[in-house]
Amino acid sequence: MVAALTVLLAACGSKSNSSSSSSSSTKQQTFPLATTNKKAAVKGATLNIAVVDDSPFKGVFNEELYDDAYDADFMTPAAESLFGTTSGFKFNDKGAASIKFDNDKKTATIEIKKNVKWSDGKPVTAKDIEYAYEIVANKDTSTSRYTGSLQNIEGLSEYHDGKSKTISGVEMPDGADGQKVILHFKQMKPGFTQSGNGYFLESAAPYHYLKSVPFKKLASSDQVRKSPLFFGPYVMSKIVPGQSVAYTANKYYWKGEPKTKKLTASVVSTSSIVSGLKNKKYDIAMEMPTDNYSSYKNVKGYKILGKEDLSYTYIGFHVGKWDAKKGVNVMDKNAKMNNKSLRQAMSYALNLDEINNKFYPGLRSTGTTLIPPVFKEFHDSSLKGYPLNIKKANKLLDDAGYKKGKDGYRTDPNGKKLTIRFASMAGGDSATAIAQDYIQQWKKIGLRVKLTSGRLLEFQNFYDKIQNDTNDYDVFQAAWSLSSEPSPADLFSEQAPYNFSRFVSKKHNKLIADIDSEASLNADHRKKAFYAWQKWMMDQDYVEPVQYRTNVTPVSNRVKNFTIQWGSSPWNEVELTAKD
Structure with a gap:
């Protein structure tokens, strides 16, 4: 699943007035991955x-x-995943538990190693794995980690909806105190062998400690x-x-x-x-x-x-709300940002290459798709994103009926005053400057953009607004750390709480489902499915990738x-x- 939601915003001022595409991003540096200290260790430090x-x-x-x-x-120093992985995020048998898949039976068998214990000395058991699913699926926890992907486990939805007191698809063949769990799936998925796939948990929860x-x-x-x-x-x-x-x-x-x-x-x-x-x-x-x-x-x-890094910075255009009762995103056809030309124009107006080259030389590059280059197998390098093009941005707005007034600002297609509210976050030396740079760039194409609350927002306050779909923002800049399995289902699907733009489309549902379909057990088919999804997402521009990162x-x-x-x-x- 999503490793986390975080924003380490960086910002700067851009002085460019160019009306054409800007220069290519600086090539990212390479660094060592480990220490080389050969000295003898000391005790007590x-x-x-x-x-x-x-x-x-x-x-x-x-x-x-x-x-x-x-x-x-x-x-991180205390928690540990159940499963070991390779540097390419594939599961291996070096973790606290092993996992093996049977495509014919549609199962995954998890076996905990005998000497794995909680820090109070109690053994980690099958019940601890089953209890983790109860925590995620129980309505009362209200966790964002209950997703459409997990609902591929038999009986999880019934438990969530209160129709069953147990999860039928989480079997403990040796009993609750045993060390084996068998997960039963509705469908086998191509990302199952990859950590972070979102279709099952990679954690356990201490039932004996939390049950009360x-x-x-x-x-x-x-x-x-x-x-x-x-x-x-x-x-x-x-x-x-x-x-x-x-x-x-x-x-x-x-x-x-x-x-x-x-x-x-x-x-x-x-x-x-x-x-x-x-x-x-x-x-x-x-x-x-x-x-x-x-x-x-x-x-x-x-x-x-x-x-x-697995993380990237992005700009989201807010076009709906999250319906917690139904567990779905609901799109508002009348939302201010529910106009493709407006979204694309705002994206073409930004000079992202200049920002990345000047303030993050070698550490960040301009995003071109929503699958970062770290996923070499699935990243579509032929896509070019939205390079700076003021002329094209103005034409998009003109053709869509956003007319400029005497004050230089545009009205909406109905002739009403247009003010776009931008939510961004405090953090780093240049967060304020980059937010102001965005606003100045958008002003160049006649868009009146103001900061939500008139200032940059503190981290927790920002995400309170984004997660709860408050009515005081239309566009937001954020970042997140991706799962090590690049399926976008848990970030962008109709059932994903993390789909903060709240866009929904039948076409998108099909594209995203194809990535995780049984047909995509074929590697070539899955690669094509990823490419088709990236192309559609970049065209629709509900979410614009801003920066790929080196951590x-x-x-x-x-x-x-x-x-x-x-x-x-x-x-x-x-x-x-x-x-x-």
């Missing part, structure tokens, strides 16, 4: 982690309930907020709400007790992280802003690790055995070679 954010974390420390990437960052908490109170309970339980290498031993987490080694960890006994992770603002690195306060800095990369790229005592992580030279390679979990092996 504490690993200090900075999670860079300008807002307090929510603190929903449960894999079935959390929504944003910052909570995920804080869970009503589902409605689970997300706010002490068991989730203050003393969460995981089977990963560390225990979240002390949580200061919104600010920091202290970790101690999990003595029951199935791979053996981790080598470093204590960790701390703290929220550090974008304005203070560079000075913190220069003063060597942190060993690892996660979620680093890249708009000020030049200020820390050569900081003494650190190595910069980096990789092509960079400064790591202190005293850190040993740390890697950011996809498919790796370094936390039980990481060590320190100098004292605090």
Whole structure:
């Protein structure tokens, strides 16, 4: 499923007045993926982690309930996926459990390794896997993780709708205390062998620890907020709400007790992280802003690790609402942004190449499709996105009946004053400048655009508006981290809560279904299905990809055995070679 929802906005001012396509994006840099420290480790040192954010974390420390990437960052040393994966996101047998598929029987068999235990010493059981599905599917949890994709599991919808007290498609052949679970599907899907496919969970929940908490109170309970339980290498031993987490080694960890006994992770603002690195306060800095990369790229005592990211920045055009009762997106044909020419004109007006070249050289490139290049098999490199073209933008608006008045601003096709409200987020050194640059670019084509609430929005406030479809925005800029299986079903389908633009189309339903159809068990068919979906989405332009990203992580030279390679979990092996 979606790993997280997060925005690390970056912004800048663009001085271009060009009316034609801008130059190509800067080629992204390559970085090392792991530390090379060969010194001997010391005992008793504490690993200090900075999670860079300008807002307090929510603190929903449960894999079935959390929504944003910052909570995920804080869970990372303690939480661990059930399944191991390769660097290409394929499942292997190196995780806490194995998974095997039977296409004829339409099943997946999960077997937990015998020595896998929760951090309180209790074994991870079949019931813990089944209970994770109960949490996601129970209406009272109101989690965004209940999606149309998961409803491919037999009986999950019936449980969600209150028609059944159990989930028929989650079988425990050796009983609740056994270590085997068989999932029964309505259809086998081509992405099943890939982590993050969204059709089944990759987590377990400690039933013995959470069972006494009503589902409605689970997300706010002490068991989730203050003393969460995981089977990963560390225990979240002390949580200061919104600010920091202290970790101690999990003595029951199935791979053996981790080598470093204590960790701390703290929220550090974008304005203070560079000075913190220069003063060597942190060993690892996660979620680093890249708009000020030049200020820390050569900081003494650190190595910069980096990789092509699964996340991208995008602009969404708001055209409907989420119907929580029915579990579907509902499109409003009268929505202000429900005009293809208006959406395309706004996209052609932006000078994204100049922004990326000037402020993120080598770290970001202009988005051209909604499948980033990291997914080489499925990314359609023939698509060119919406390069700057003021002339074309003006013609689109003229032809669609958006007429300019004496003040230089356009009316809508009905002759009424047109004001477009733009929701964007505070964060990073240049967030304000980039939002103002967008507004100035849109002014060049006669569109009056104003910031929602008259200012950039704090992270939590922004997502409260987007998730609840408030009436004070028409266009928004956000970003998210994609699943490692690129099916767009959980982000853009009619049943996807994360489809924040709220667009719905019969044509789109068919295109998105084809990507995950049984026909797409054939690799060539699936590639063609991905290409067809990307082409349609870019033409309709309900969502415009703005930036592909390279994720960079400064790591202190005293850190040993740390890697950011996809498919790796370094936390039980990481060590320190100098004292605090």
